[in-house]
Amino acid sequence: MEKSPPDTIAAIATAPGRGGVGIVRLSGSALGALASQLNGGVLPQPRLATFRAFRDTRQGLIDEGLLLYFPAPHSFTGEDVIELHGHGGPVVMKLLLDHCLSLGARLAEPGEFTRRAFLNNKMDLAQAEAVADLIEASTEAAARSAVRSLSGAFSKAVHSIQSQLITLRMLVEATLDFPEEEIDFLESARAIPRMNAICAELNDVLDRAQQGALMRHGLHVVLVGQPNVGKSSLLNQLAGHERAIVTDVAGTTRDALKETVQIAGIPLHIIDTAGLRDTADIVERIGIERAWKEIHDADVILRLVDARSGLSAEDCAIDTALPAQTPRITVNNKCDLANQPARLTEHNGATTLHLSAKTGDGVDLLRQQLLKIAGWHPHSEDVFLARTRHLNALELALKHIHTALSQDQALELMAEELRLSHEALGQITGEFTADDLLGEIFSRFCIGK
CATH class of the missing domain: 3.40.50.300 (P-loop containing nucleotide triphosphate hydrolases)
Structure with a gap:
């Protein structure tokens, strides 16, 4: 998987139009010097809102507002992050952004801040997608479901199943590695009932994801x-x-x-x-x-x-x-x-x-x-605001488990099906995701997120 690039990006983080407050966000490696330039030559205190007059070198005063500095790794992206909070007019925001670009930053691509957060392990892919889902939510129920996924509820459910699959794979491979042992690892560990339990858990997660997909689309x-x-x-x-x-x-x-x-x-x-x-x-x-x-x-x-x-x-x-x-x-x-x-x-x-x-x-x-x-049936607030790719991955993981259950005498095939099921689930959280798919996912975000 690609690494987070070292250059500095900048974008207007608030919605287009006029408002009381607008925010320009920057992220990159070692932004201390740039933060000092924006703060009148003094390195701002981390995570403390500092009142500043924002000036450029040519036109003078741009605006007055707040500057916040979040050193890595304790920031949204995992890199150094600077936020300039000014008056929310489009002209003021453009002037502040242009000033940041003149200091060496480049304009961020759509979703690049969230992409860097993902690449720096601040969130997994399901959580990153939940950021966009929360912004785009058209109903209160969809917004609440997106927040659940953003907080890690969907990922936690997926990781729970992955953990059980890892244990099963270990048992199957132990049986393959030590065939002369009298102890049957599979039988003693109740592997078949465990796989049935995983199927039940997968079906439950899939059902909640299908409900969330309906809520989303x-x-x-x-x-x-x-x-x-x-x-x-x-x-x-x-x-x-x-x-x-x-x-x-x-x-x-x-x-x-x-x-x-x-x-x-x-x-x-x-x-x-x-x-x-x-x-x-x-x-x-x-x-x-x-x-x-x-x-x-x-x-x-x-x-x-x-x-x-x-x-x-x-x-x-x-x-x-x-x-x-x-x-x-x-x-x-x-x-x-x-x-x-x-x-x-x-x-x-x-x-x-x-x-x-x-x-x-x-x-x-x-x-x-x-x-x-x-197909809607009332859940509490435990649905996952899923996307089509999430449903496809869950269905694929379930298919491989069913195939593994039919291979109880062919342990090599069972081990392979368990591996494929684990890998399918990893596509949801981004553990096994191609870079071109990442580009497609994050390109649908708005600039500034």
């Missing part, structure tokens, strides 16, 4: 149906405000409208599409083409029908054209006008929901059904 829900069946009204009801224009004129919605709502901490990306029908209107036809694209990208399809008329031949044609593999709920809307109660029915695997998007009657049933389709 959410669910894309597409509203589909003929014109004027109430798709826009349902979008507004789920959003809690008037997001879409609602009229009695068929074809009012021409383009896909997107709104993200939260249900039990899960972000639902609701997409209202143009009514599906044959039309000569070129603008409406473009909207219908875009609707079909959204339909094919959907996680769940809400198929709306007017409860007063039921399924028509046109509705049946739409049903036939919808992707069969995508979960679907048939929503009989306007049940209030049809004098029907709100209810949910399931028959032969098909789900039908009667509701009124106008009054909201039955919409809570829809929310519950969407969570059910998503």
Whole structure:
């Protein structure tokens, strides 16, 4: 794995825009001299906020604020770190950053501060990714889960399983190294029950990671149906405000409208599409083409029908054209006008929901059904805000354990499967991760983190 480079990096660490306070952060090896230059020729006291007038050599006074100096290794990156806290205007921040660059620092790449923290063993890869997840969290539940991963909860669960795998590998390899011994290491150590226990623990971690991935990515829900069946009204009801224009004129919605709502901490990306029908209107036809694209990208399809008329031949044609593999709920809307109660029915695997998007009657049933389709079940706060690569690694580790269990008479193969399982888990924390993957991960961070 690469080492942390020796040069000094600098970037604005606070969000773009105007604010009361802005921060310029620097990190590198042996920043004492640079800290002295920024502090009027005196080395600042470590970890103590010092009031300073920030000046450059050409224009004079830039700003007044606080300077903080964190000598290595007791800093976020594990290197010397300097922070300049000034007034949070974009011009002031740029002037402070330019001054730091003139003193020999270079502009940091996206995620480079966190990458250096990882390379200097201040955090593992799962914790580093949690930094970005915390910044990007769209719900309170996602933020709390990201903090758990940042504090090391996810990594601790992974390391616990790795530790058990190391013990098992030791037992298997001892049996291979001393075949003449009368003691069967595997049997005496209850290796098979241990592997079964590891499988159970892996399944539990995988389940919590899958729940966290759902919390992170959410669910894309597409509203589909003929014109004027109430798709826009349902979008507004789920959003809690008037997001879409609602009229009695068929074809009012021409383009896909997107709104993200939260249900039990899960972000639902609701997409209202143009009514599906044959039309000569070129603008409406473009909207219908875009609707079909959204339909094919959907996680769940809400198929709306007017409860007063039921399924028509046109509705049946739409049903036939919808992707069969995508979960679907048939929503009989306007049940209030049809004098029907709100209810949910399931028959032969098909789900039908009667509701009124106008009054909201039955919409809570829809929310519950969407969570059910998503596979969400209430955990406490022990989910891991996982990424796809984490899920893939956990599934791979589990696969190798299952294969090892089937090799109880072939110890060499069992030992290899245990090694591969351990290595798969190491991809999560960064123990066995290629440098190009690290570059991909950290390039998605914002500059200054």
